[in-house]
Amino acid sequence: MRTFLLLLVMGAAASSAAQPNAPAAFPYPVKTDTLPNGLTVVRVPFHSPGLVAYYTVVRVGSRNEVEPGKTGFAHFFEHMMFKGTKKHPEGERERILATYGFDDNAFTTDDFTVYHSYGPTAGLDALVELEADRFRNLEYAEPSFRTEALAVLGEYHKNEANPWLRMEERLLGTAFKAHPYRHTTLGFYEDIQAMPEAYAYSRSFFERWYTPDNTLLFIAGDFNDSELMADVREHYGPWNRKVARIPIPAEPPQTEKRTVSVEWPSSTLPRQVLAWHTPAASLTTPGAAIQAVLADYLVGSTSPVYKELVLGKQLVESLGSGFYPHRDPSLFSLHATLKAEESRPATEAALAQAIQELAAGKVDPARVKAIQSNIRYSLLMNLETPNDVAGQLAWYAGIFGTPDALSRHLQNVARVQPEQLVSFAKRYLVDSQLTVLTLTPAAGGKP
Structure with a gap:
């Protein structure tokens, strides 16, 4: 989630640079293809015998939460993406990945959400199928949704003990008056409390933003590129939703301290x-x-x-x-x-x-x-x-x-x-x- 700790870590990363006339800043070969449905697939062959990293970037974050009363949904939906599908019910994906030894998690920022797995190349075929299935066919019932909403509320209460969350809320709420950056990635507290009643909205959120033309895959490590792309085309190719086009409110100019x-x-x-x-x-x-x-x-x-x-x-x-x-x-x-x-x-x-x-x-x-x-x-x-x-x-x-x-x-x-x-x-x-x-x-x- 978006916290000042995340800002500190990635702020440092954002400073990385190459000097003029120096070797290229990014030293590894990159292969990129875009499927007919708009999904961008980036591969980086990397000498790491038997290991592969698999990152899925969905370009939706708290900036996209423009409806009143619906803040915090990008972060909340990160949780829901682990709830399973008809083919792989809740818990099955995690059990399969655990048998291979994958490290698996996700995070949400103001501007995008990332799902990432890191583990053995031997499990890459299974990982591609599992990831494509949940991004195409995520399925969850209202009771599961309500339970997770309460878990997110608990996460807020846990973070509330840290001064940085209060500071971030007050800073953003003072600096921004119209743009969705005025709230944290966790969202306004009253909106988090109301989340259990927003099951129908959550389904529309998935259809609106979790689309192939709003998603990029990054795969780095030890893999056979032609076999990988064949799997990707097979499992992601039928994904056919289109990203929503919803205007983001512009922030009016600030005129005084x-x-x-x-x-x-x-x-x-x-x-x-x-x-x-x-x-x-x-x-x-x-x-x-x-x-x-x-x-x-x-x-x-x-x-x-x-x-x-x-x-x-x-x-x-x-x-x-x-x-x-x-x-x-x-x-x-x-x-x-x-x-x-x-x-x-x-x-x-x-x-x-x-x-x-x-x-x-x-x-x-x-x-x-x-x-x-x-x-x-x-x-x-x-x-x-x-x-x-x-x-x-x-x-x-x-x-x-x-x-x-x-x-x-x-x-x-x-x-x-x-x-x-x-x-x-x-x-x-x-x-x-x-x-x-x-x-x-x-x-x-x-x-």
Whole structure:
């Protein structure tokens, strides 16, 4: 689900880049075919004897939840996809995969949902048949639906104990007024409570979004390509639904600074978040690539602010950015976990000064280049298994909608120039685009 933890992890991944004139950022051969029904099938032969990763990306997330009272359904439906079919009733799929030793799970973001399996090539034929069956023929009765709705409510209550969920809810609800990004992937609490009564809607959600032309497969590892594609065509070929075309409400421009505070009822560390509205991610414009570099430049471990607040004065426990690319205009955020409430003014001042200096034209080209070099090699070091490869490809395809999104995004990052950071900060990191969130624990206390 979408949480600040997910933002932190994928925000770091989003920074990965290749330097100009360096070897290609994505080092493995890629084969891509599109079936007549619109399903995109991407294969990456990878030296991993006997192992294969299988990722299914459905481009539906909380951004698509436009009907009043129906938030949280993209995440909820991730749960329902494990409920079985007439051919393979609930539990049978899991039993079959367990006999082979597959690791199997799923996650939902603002913009897409991913289902992933990793295990032995010996089970690949069975996996293709099982996956195609549930994406074509998912079947569940209303009692099963109601039971899972209560489980999702329980998941919300579990996450509610973490300050980040409350912070995310308040930040998004303040920064957004119309776009579905105004709620978390879990959804509004009252909508989650009402989910058990939405069985009919859930069936339409499946028909609307779980379609071949809205789905990409990524398969990486040890496999026979011709045999794999024969299986894919056989089992996925009859899938014939078409994705719905439903407009997403546009967010009206923000015109003045907004603030929101969270009072946490128990002891924890104070927190501070600064979030600015920024453009939608695109492979034909540099905005997403600029923000990927900007995040490390402003608050990464080589930044003056990090050295001052975390290492030097030790006012801040952690400092980072919540940025990762989004399909629609979203937020570029900086966040700090403070060691004490008394550290807040100095932290705010240091972050404001860093942004003001950048917007005024003070930029270090050598550090920009070093960041790009470091994050390129960080990416390469994290492509060690078929699961790593398929996962990275799937993530960027979910956002940008094309199989080569990772490579193209990294090429864009490699082209970022220092002066682009300056112009971006000057245009977007301004008070009229800013929402500030503060979290204060009970009595300003520490954990």
